[in-house]
Amino acid sequence: MRGRLDVAIRDLEALGYEVVVGRCMDGSGHISGPAAERAAELTEMLTDPAIRAAVPPWGGETAIDLLPLLDFERIGRPEPTWVVGYSDMATLITPLTLLTGTATVHGNNVMDTPYRTPEGLLSWLDIVAAAQGGPFTQTPPGRHRSDGFDDYRSHAFVRDFTLDAEGTWTRLDGTGDVDVEGRLIGGCTETLANLAGTPYLDTSSFAAGEPLLVYVEACEDNAFTICRNLHGMRLAGFFDRAAAVLVGRTHAPHGPTLTQHEAVLDALGPLGVPIVADVECGHVAPSLVNGARGRVVHTAARSEIVQTLD
Incomplete structure (x- = not known):
């Protein structure tokens, strides 16, 4: 499905976003790399002030293997970075919010981003760009x-x-x-x-x-x-x-x-x-x-x- 990922990245770039593609992108199996490497890369993204959102290409399968490898205190210390995703990503984003108080978005992943959002709904891009304190319906x-x-x-x-x-x-x-x-x-x-x-x-x-x-x-x-x-x-x-x-x-x-x-x-x-x-x-x-x-x-x-x- 690399073709879909390329479409999604081009769409984000057309909106003015710079897209950084991580190292752990092996698509041959159900995970994109060893747990320790994925945990290290996610930590780097969530503690890098230049990265404003970390969004997976797809929902994932066994993200639970990252939980004991993540330093939630370190991740929650800098200015928060948005983490977006659903399905198995809930295994990460829900604990992240519960343990650090950082808001996370249970919403579309990168591969779904090119879809036109149905009337009445909002995409993850609408959410992360919203003004703090302003309600959205x-x-x-x-x-x-x-x-x-x-x-x-x-x-x-x-x-x-x-x-x-x-x-x-x-x-x-x-x-x-x-x-x-x-x-x-x-x-x-x-x-x-x-x-x-x-x-x-x-x-x-x-x-x-x-x-x-x-x-x-x-x-x-x-x-x-x-x-x-x-x-x-x-x-x-x-x-x-x-x-x-x-x-x-x-x-x-x-x-x-x-x-x-x-x-x-x-x-x-x-x-x-x-x-x-x-x-x-x-x-x-x-x-x-x-x-x-x-x-x-x-x-x-x-x-x-x-x-x-x-």
Whole structure:
């Protein structure tokens, strides 16, 4: 998929950004280099004042191997550098926010950057260029892709999302309006579940005790696995301070007797907080900022999430 990467880099350069391509770019396997080399390179990028954002080409597979090799105190000391990504990158960006307080963007990666952002949503470029303290609002576009991803090998220049299905947010826990505020934190269920109960996913002291807006999304695991994962995360305390839970729209398969929505409700219904599903996040764009102050509104008349970088 190097052709798609080249297209994305040219698009960024056309916007006036200088793009530095890292050394760990081996595409022959599921990782781009040995863990120690990747950890060292990421640390260099996050402590170099000339680099303002570190964005992976793709979502990754086993980024969990970097966690014990990263010096989070050192990374969190300089002026923060944006870290952007989703899928397995959640294994890095969510702990980075929890351990250092640095905001991170759960959003598009470099290969997705050439897409034209659907109306109502924002790309990671919109987020990192936003003024500090200024709120930005995202609303569901009302249309989404029914399945799968584009093949970048044969369609390196694709710029339009296929939005062939209709749908908006869905409240799972009951009826009535939702209007709730808190600090955003979350990520991909399949990857974060492996950190449950460890210091890397400890929300107990995050954001000085403020209520949290916790978001989760599934990539590909079936409903039974997602149900078990969410139960485990809840038992480990990840949702203890949740004022509401946002659940990303997913193409992951249902089980024969359990849908993805039912899996979420089974695991998280006991929290007793609003649960809003089919939100566009993670494997379905747009961008949510870990650490941002958020307000979620979901009524019969409107659905929106407002984020403020403060």
